[in-house]
Amino acid sequence: MPASDFSADEYATGLAKTRAAMSARGIETLIVADPSNMAWLTGYDGWSFYVPQAVILPSTGNPIWWGRPQDKAGAAQTTWLSSEDLLDWPEAHVQHPDHHPFESLVQHLHDRDLTRAIGVEMDNYYYSAKAHAILATAFGELADATGLVNWQRAIKSQAELALMRNAGQLTAHMHATLRAGFREGRLKHDLVAEVQAAGITGTNGIAGDYPAIAPIAPSGLEASASHITWNDRPLTRGEATYFEVSGCFRRYHAPASRTLYLGDPPADIRRAEEAILRAIDDTFAAAKPGATCEDVAACVYESFARAGYEKANRTGYPIGLSYPPDWGERTMSLRPGDTTELMENMTFHLMPGLWTPDWGVAITESFVVTPEGGKPLAKIPRDIHAVQA
Amino acid sequence: MPASDFSADEYATGLAKTRAAMSARGIETLIVADPSNMAWLTGYDGWSFYVPQAVILPSTGNPIWWGRPQDKAGAAQTTWLSSEDLLDWPEAHVQHPDHHPFESLVQHLHDRDLTRAIGVEMDNYYYSAKAHAILATAFGELADATGLVNWQRAIKSQAELALMRNAGQLTAHMHATLRAGFREGRLKHDLVAEVQAAGITGTNGIAGDYPAIAPIAPSGLEASASHITWNDRPLTRGEATYFEVSGCFRRYHAPASRTLYLGDPPADIRRAEEAILRAIDDTFAAAKPGATCEDVAACVYESFARAGYEKANRTGYPIGLSYPPDWGERTMSLRPGDTTELMENMTFHLMPGLWTPDWGVAITESFVVTPEGGKPLAKIPRDIHAVQA
Numbered sequence: 188m189p190a191s192d193f194s195a196d197e198y199a200t201g202l203a204k205t206r207a208a209m210s211a212r213g214i215e216t217l218i219v220a221d222p223s224n225m226a227w228l229t230g231y232d233g234w235s236f237y238v239p240q241a242v243i244l245p246s247t248g249n250p251i252w253w254g255r256p257q258d259k260a261g262a263a264q265t266t267w268l269s270s271e272d273l274l275d276w277p278e279a280h281v282q283h284p285d286h287h288p289f290e291s292l293v294q295h296l297h298d299r300d301l302t303r304a305i306g307v308e309m310d311n312y313y314y315s316a317k318a319h320a321i322l323a324t325a326f327g328e329l330a331d332a333t334g335l336v337n338w339q340r341a342i343k344s345q346a347e348l349a350l351m352r353n354a355g356q357l358t359a360h361m362h363a364t365l366r367a368g369f370r371e372g373r374l375k376h377d378l379v380a381e382v383q384a385a386g387i388t389g390t391n392g393i394a395g396d397y398p399a400i401a402p403i404a405p406s407g408l409e410a411s412a413s414h415i416t417w418n419d420r421p422l423t424r425g426e427a428t429y430f431e432v433s434g435c436f437r438r439y440h441a442p443a444s445r446t447l448y449l450g451d452p453p454a455d456i457r458r459a460e461e462a463i464l465r466a467i468d469d470t471f472a473a474a475k476p477g478a479t480c481e482d483v484a485a486c487v488y489e490s491f492a493r494a495g496y497e498k499a500n501r502t503g504y505p506i507g508l509s510y511p512p513d514w515g516e517r518t519m520s521l522r523p524g525d526t527t528e529l530m531e532n533m534t535f536h537l538m539p540g541l542w543t544p545d546w547g548v549a550i551t552e553s554f555v556v557t558p559e560g561g562k563p564l565a566k567i568p569r570d571i572h573a574v575q576a
Numbered sequence: 577m578p579a580s581d582f583s584a585d586e587y588a589t590g591l592a593k594t595r596a597a598m599s600a601r602g603i604e605t606l607i608v609a610d611p612s613n614m615a616w617l618t619g620y621d622g623w624s625f626y627v628p629q630a631v632i633l634p635s636t637g638n639p640i641w642w643g644r645p646q647d648k649a650g651a652a653q654t655t656w657l658s659s660e661d662l663l664d665w666p667e668a669h670v671q672h673p674d675h676h677p678f679e680s681l682v683q684h685l686h687d688r689d690l691t692r693a694i695g696v697e698m699d700n701y702y703y704s705a706k707a708h709a710i711l712a713t714a715f716g717e718l719a720d721a722t723g724l725v726n727w728q729r730a731i732k733s734q735a736e737l738a739l740m741r742n743a744g745q746l747t748a749h750m751h752a753t754l755r756a757g758f759r760e761g762r763l764k765h766d767l768v769a770e771v772q773a774a775g776i777t778g779t780n781g782i783a784g785d786y787p788a789i790a791p792i793a794p795s796g797l798e799a800s801a802s803h804i805t806w807n808d809r810p811l812t813r814g815e816a817t818y819f820e821v822s823g824c825f826r827r828y829h830a831p832a833s834r835t836l837y838l839g840d841p842p843a844d845i846r847r848a849e850e851a852i853l854r855a856i857d858d859t860f861a862a863a864k865p866g867a868t869c870e871d872v873a874a875c876v877y878e879s880f881a882r883a884g885y886e887k888a889n890r891t892g893y894p895i896g897l898s899y900p901p902d903w904g905e906r907t908m909s910l911r912p913g914d915t916t917e918l919m920e921n922m923t924f925h926l927m928p929g930l931w932t933p934d935w936g937v938a939i940t941e942s943f944v945v946t947p948e949g950g951k952p953l954a955k956i957p958r959d960i961h962a963v964q965a
Contacts, residue, residue: 232804233801233803233804234792234803234901235802235803236901237701237904256888257801257889258803260931261802263801264797265804279911279913281889282893283909307705309705309706310707311704312626312701313701314704315698315699315701315703315704315705316700316703316704316705316708317698317699317720317722318705319705319708331706333706334673374783376776376777376778376784377776377777380772380776380784381773383769383773384769384770384772385769387765387766387768388765388766388769389765395765395769396806397790397791401786402786403623409653411649412622412646412647412649412650412652412653413624413646413647413649415621415622415650415653415654416621417785418783499645500646500667500670504671511901512625512701512900512901515626522668524668542646
């Protein structure tokens with residue numbers, strides 16, 4: 188599904204913001220290897236990020252798409268770029284022990300005279316140490332522009348918010364499917380299959396795309412670990428299961444976690460639930476423009492502290508357009524020390540989860556910052572869904 | 577789902593092979609950041625590869641798992657390692673602008689006196705240019721060990737082949753679901769939801785995991801691009817759609833593509849089909865131990881040439897255990913110039929696909945090398961499935 192189908196104005200605004208940030212950093216040419224950033228700048232969409240590809244953004248003129256020859260047709264179909272700005276590397280170099288596609292990028296940059304003040308995303312899944320070594324050998328020192336484009340994506344346009352609200356409808360539909368199917372003896376993978384299908388079949392005419400993270404769905408002791416996916420064991424009485432899932436609409440996400448329980452949740456889990464629900468309310472009240480990331484994070488830490496629990500990890504991160512393996516934007520974090528001010532139409536995944544050595548409870552919300560506080564992107568009952576049967 | 581549940585002997589064999597390769601390269605300590613390699617060496621499983629993590633393999637003693645604190649419980653649950661060999665980095669450093677988890681890895685390596693002759697996977701999604709810069713600053717030149725562990729995985733054990741045959745059953749079940757659901761007017765995403773659910777619900781008591789690549793499912797002109805996923809448009813008469821999907825059983829894959837057509841496929845598509853079917857038969861006949869990668873690739877190129885088509889890209893790659901974004905092992909390629917000899921129980925995804933400017937046809941098979949030739953891992957009718965309705 189196309190990453191986005193934004194107006195020319197929308198893309199022009201994104202380019203202008205990115206170029207202003209490049210200029211402030213003294214970067215003349217930016218090599219963008221993060222597929223989310225590539226999509227945000229050009230619309231490019233395809234499961235081709237497992238081979239080297241990039242958008243090259245000079246300080247003036249059109250961006251350039253560069254990738255594998257067999258993906259150039261995909262770039263022509265999904266981006267707003269013109270065909271003379273679609274470049275490729277020799278197909279024979281795909282996963283070759285003695286050649287690397289970035290050697291061809293060096294040549295293309297020379298051909299277009301884009302060899303000075305180059306910025307690269309040093310800390311990104313899709314820009315390898317090897318790719319960097321090739322560029323550094325050719326061009327000397329390169330500026331670290333990790334997150335440069337990601338930061339421009341923080342405040343969402345109305346068009347982006349509309350996509351994220353659709354993603355939120357998908358997420359809500361997935362959780363409704365989950366509540367309906369959660370019962371003793373049900374095999375976990377069968378339930379996951381149903382929930383995932385609900386996110387793609389969709390609801391209200393909204394069709395789903397693949398989310399950037401597979402369903403996280405640990406039960407009981409498994410839930411003491413935070414990133415266990417699923418297995419084929421039956422759902423069992425006396426175990427809490429949390430599901431962290433997201434609908435994905437044109438590559439935009441709105442993740443949410445809920446905890447479900449077979450039987451009566453014990454007092455410690457109920458106490459965690461109460462602390463989490465209070466943390467969400469307090470955060471939403473505080474999440475207005477001008478509050479800082481650490482201000483809103485404090486709402487979570489304080490609620491947990493009042494309940495006698497200590498939360499040792501961050502309480503949230505920005506979300507939006509994304510590709511595997513992460514639906515976060517990797518810029519701000521809702522945690523102590525992050526004094527970034529929230530601005531209207533920023534979007535976050537609030538993560539007031541609690542992991543103890545014996546169990547885990549996660550009830551999380553994706554929200555947008557408004558002058559009235561945080562507004563959830565998905566409407567889903569928040570309480571632990573306890574099933575007695 | 578655990579990456580694997582192999583015997584202690586199986587893991588010991590993998591470690592011994594890897595250490596022999598390290599020794600041959602003069603590497604004393606190997607930093608393994610590829611999640612597939614981490615799983616193959618230790619069993620580690622979890623969707624945590626979006627943050628820095630690694631298995632540290634010294635030339636003697638146990639491997640060490642290193643990752644985010646909240647994932648240590650997952651390492652304890654899924655690996656065979658003992659708790660003193662599970663190390664972590666400060667949680668406060670997750671996606672932090674001024675800190676990087678690899679700074680803690682430097683300290684851990686000093687603490688354990690593992691600072692000499694270090695090898696790293698320079699060209700891997702999960703070893704960033706930034707991570708490398710930190711290690712290089714601390715330890716000077718590092719050996720490029722890209723693919724070192726991947727190469728040890730090329731020949732599959734009987735236990736691995738059993739998992740891959742189960743993955744093949746899942747793949748076959750997905751394609752049966754696809755054939756049953758493929759009809760005019762069907763919305764693509766609804767069919768994808770059904771196929772994906774079939775791969776997880778599974779068949780014959782075999783439950784599925786998330787595959788390393790989302791379904792590739794382009795129709796008509798879209799299929800001229802090779803990595804378009806799906807959309808919400810109706811299946812239309814006169815269009816070829818190909819589906820490239822894989823079941824995933826305990827992280828092992830057996831991908832296969834099939835092409836479906838609404839109406840009567842035109843002569844050029846039938847001619848491509850014939851060339852592909854012949855290419856598969858010829859490759860399977862040739863794929864015996866001792867044949868080289870380029871020998872078997874020639875079967876594909878020659879079959880296409882006889883039909884008047886030129887195939888410009890490689891015709892296959894090794895497969896097995898994997899995590900997103902790629903189910904390939906990134907070692908050999910079935911293409912001209914690769915003179916690696918096939919060995920018994922190597923496993924490949926044979927990709928005799930043809931992409932023209934107007935359409936694409938892909939009929940592909942995962943196979944195991946045996947003394948009698950290539951044996952498919954999934955039993956799926958190969959012909960283009962033409963639906964007249």
